[in-house]
Amino acid sequence: MDYLDAANEVEAFMAAFAAQPAAVAARTRVLPGLGFGVAAAEAVVAAACSQLLEVESVEVMFASSGGPSTTGSRATALRVLSHGAWIIETWRLRRVPVGTSPRDLRAANGSAEPLMPILNGDLLALHRSQRAPSIAVYASGTTHVRRARLALPAVVNILRNSAMRRLLGALSSPRPAGDPSSRTVTAAVTSASGITVHMSHTVPDTSSLVADLIVSALKAIQTGDVAPGTWTPYEALGEQRLRALLGMD
Structure with a gap:
């Protein structure tokens, strides 16, 4: 079955x-x-890549609306702090040690965001559909990332314990049920000659987007638009359909 x-x-x-x-x-x-992260990253990066002849590196930054985090995002943050993250460097997947991972990325508007590399499959989707030699995906960490830097050795030792990670995740404030989650994805795509293109897009309600993505994918399968095999959202739905679902047109 599909x-x-x-x-x-x-x-x-x-x-x-x-x-x-x-x-x-x-x-x-x-x-x-088929969620907000991968679909949005692929669409925004593809739009930025289309403006360059040859892409050398891709950096993607996710930022939330500032409301309470989800269970998944908290688990990702705790796992990054305890075990590090993944990046793609010269075509190979590589783990980044936690002590060197938090850093600042200057956005196109000049603001500096404290960031953490994350573990998500956006890396592999972008590597497959856009074929960039180097890819990093970050989440905005606000002030707690800078604070964590000062106590990283102690934090890492505590969070290496899976039971402690679950406890800290459970103690964090959950997002209220039905609360729309507005998230922004920003891409910085750089060519071999050093030219960088910035592209950004905000999705006002990521839960609705996920539902639309799944329904659209099912329809594409039923109409025979998706061939047998494994596909990323960008490969399965195509750039134009993905941009329309995200409201980028």
Whole structure:
């Protein structure tokens, strides 16, 4: 049967891409990452890449509306602090030690955001659909990232304990049920000659977007627009349909 996944863990993408031969043989479709993060990152990065002849590196930054975080985003932040993150460097997936990962990225408007690399499958989706040699995906960390830098050794030791990570995640304030989550994705795409193109887009309600992405993917499968195999949202839906769903047109 066809399989749609709205999450975006690195491990899920590794398993999905490894299933490509089996999916083709079984005439099924595997679509990982049909959520806000992967779809938005692919659409925004593709728009920025289209303005350059050759892309050398991609940096993607996610920022929330400032409301309470979700269970998933808290778990990601705690896991990054305890085990580091992933980036793609010269075509290879590499783990970044936690002590060197938090940094500032200056946005196109001149503001400096404290950031943390994250573990999400956006890396693998972008690597596959856009073919950039180096890719990093960050989440805005606001002031707690800078504070964490001062006590990283102690924080890492505490968070290495999975039970402690679950406890801290549970103690954090959850997002109220039904609360729309506005999120912004910003891409900085750099060419081999050093030219950088910035592109940014805000989605006012990510929950509605996820629902629209899943319904659109199901319709595309039913109408035969998606061939058997494993596909990222960008590959399955196409740039124009993805941009329309995100409200980028």
